Amino acid sequence: MYQRLMEHLTTAVLLLDGELRLSWMNPAAEALLAISLSRLKGLPLPSLVGGGAEVGELLAKARDEFHPFTQREARLTLVTGEMLTVDYTVSPLSADELLLEVEPRDRLLRISREEALQTRQETIKVLARGLAHEVKNPLGGIRGAAQLLGRDLDDPGLQEFTRIIIEEVDRLRDLVDSMLGPNRVIRHEPLNIHKVLERVRSLLIVEQPKVWIERDYDPSLPDLSGDESQLIQAVLNVARNAVEAMTEAGVASPQLTLRTRARRQFTLGAERHRLVCEVAIIDNGPGIPASLRETLFYPMVSGRAEGSGLGLSIAQSILHQHQGLIECESEPGHTQFRLLIPMEKRHD
Numbered sequence: 328m329y330q331r332l333m334e335h336l337t338t339a340v341l342l343l344d345g346e347l348r349l350s351w352m353n354p355a356a357e358a359l360l361a362i363s364l365s366r367l368k369g370l371p372l373p374s375l376v377g378g379g380a381e382v383g384e385l386l387a388k389a390r391d392e393f394h395p396f397t398q399r400e401a402r403l404t405l406v407t408g409e410m411l412t413v414d415y416t417v418s419p420l421s422a423d424e425l426l427l428e429v430e431p432r433d434r435l436l437r438i439s440r441e442e443a444l445q446t447r448q449e450t451i452k453v454l455a456r457g458l459a460h461e462v463k464n465p466l467g468g469i470r471g472a473a474q475l476l477g478r479d480l481d482d483p484g485l486q487e488f489t490r491i492i493i494e495e496v497d498r499l500r501d502l503v504d505s506m507l508g509p510n511r512v513i514r515h516e517p518l519n520i521h522k523v524l525e526r527v528r529s530l531l532i533v534e535q536p537k538v539w540i541e542r543d544y545d546p547s548l549p550d551l552s553g554d555e556s557q558l559i560q561a562v563l564n565v566a567r568n569a570v571e572a573m574t575e576a577g578v579a580s581p582q583l584t585l586r587t588r589a590r591r592q593f594t595l596g597a598e599r600h601r602l603v604c605e606v607a608i609i610d611n612g613p614g615i616p617a618s619l620r621e622t623l624f625y626p627m628v629s630g631r632a633e634g635s636g637l638g639l640s641i642a643q644s645i646l647h648q649h650q651g652l653i654e655c656e657s658e659p660g661h662t663q664f665r666l667l668i669p670m671e672k673r674h675d
């Protein structure tokens with residue numbers, strides 16, 4: 328019965344012997360690796376999937392130490408030559424039996440992850456907005472009362488207190504306003520994405536002249552339809568983080584790359600688009616702290632003491648308003664944010 332269960336699982340399951348040779352795999356694994364069990368049986372697995380040395384070492388270690396582990400985003404080269412990115416979990420069952428579960432991290436998976444991420448972000452946004460409104464309502468009253476009180480106080484020492492109340496209320500109001508995000512309807516006007524990037528570039532040069540900004544533009548990109556000042560804001564939020572991360576980490580030769588590309592037949596969320604504009608913002612800074620990766624785009628998530636944690640959440644909601652999204656890949660020395668904006672004509 329267990330065999331039957333295994334055969335119907337959609338997760339790829341492989342069983343290796345003590346020499347890391349394949350003794351069995353289920354049909355899902357055959358499909359994933361694009362080869363049949365009969366052809367692989369008895370052969371050492373590490374030599375069959377490229378990137379072998381590393382996979383072999385990890386498997387041997389799990390066997391020797393009798394310790395399960397999960398490897399994320401491992402790159403395998405299949406017998407067909409195709410590259411595959413997978414997560415895999417190894418569980419040693421006995422001294423000469425290793426169980427391997429492999430999960431592809433390909434496009435399909437990315438799409439469902441994006442969807443899940445997007446719904447989660449929507450929920451958080453609704454929550455944050457609700458909270459922001461509740462915080463904002465009494466602020467006007469507090470400010471007004473403090474002003475009146477200040478007028479009636481003769482002691483400048485006491486007036487100092489009302490001044491602090493007013494200043495703090497203003498700071499809170501600004502914070503809440505930025506949490507509420509852009510509250511006007513976004514415009515859909517033809518705009519040139521390179522104009523947006525050039526604007527951001529000139530702002531950053533003034534802020535951080537030490538950072539070298541490399542431009543890699545695809546001049547054949549047509550105009551897209553959107554809100555120029557909102558997109559400047561989104562790109563600026565992402566690029567400014569990169570510049571801040573590089574300067575704070577004291578990177579020797581900080582470099583920011585602004586790259587544009589056209590992507591054809593590209594799927595965003597559940598929709599397939601004929602043409603998508605990709606803006607990549609790449610830096611050679613320290614990378615995104617691992618603790619932030621899952622929640623990076625949530626409001627109030629920040630890795631910096633004085634950060635508000637709103638920059639990326641605002642940027643992401645601007646991209647959503649353009650039917651696009653932002654995705655991110657990061658490792659120390661190389662962080663890439665990609666802003667993806669569909670370029671179909673809108674009829675509104």
Ligand SMILES: Nc1ncnc2c1ncn2[C@@H]1O[C@H](COP(=O)(O)OP(=O)(O)O)[C@@H](O)[C@H]1O
Nearest residue numbers: 568569572614629630631634635636637638639
């Ligand atoms: N390019 C990057 N390199 C390293 N860390 C980054 C990068 N971009 C964003 N981060 C991290 O993500 C956090 C959230 O960014 P953001 O939403 O703009 O909020 P804030 O900048 O106010 O902290 C930053 O505090 C930083 O820790």
Ligand SMILES: [Mg+2]
Nearest residue numbers: 564568638639
């Ligand atoms: Mg920021």
